[in-house]
Amino acid sequence: MPESWEINADYVAVKALENGVTIIGLTRGKDTRFHHSEKLDKGEIMIAQFTEHTSAIKIRGKVEVMTRYGVMRNDDLA
DSSP: OOTTSOTTOOEEEEEESSTTEEEEEEEOSSSOOEEEEEEEOTTOEEEEEOOSSEEEEEEESSEEEEETTEEEEOTTOO
């Protein structure tokens, strides 16, 4: 395992509540950029980790997000 991997980095679990949910990883550094994206269909779950390269995750679509801080849902938004 490379020394640069952050073993204690935070994870988030994202459960799609509809088809076509998009999850986008954003980079760290001077210029924030997209570096990875995934599409999920209803019921699919993705587990993502914040790392030395990923500083933010952008989510489009209705989801349930589970973190060590709690659970968030955005399916009640108009």
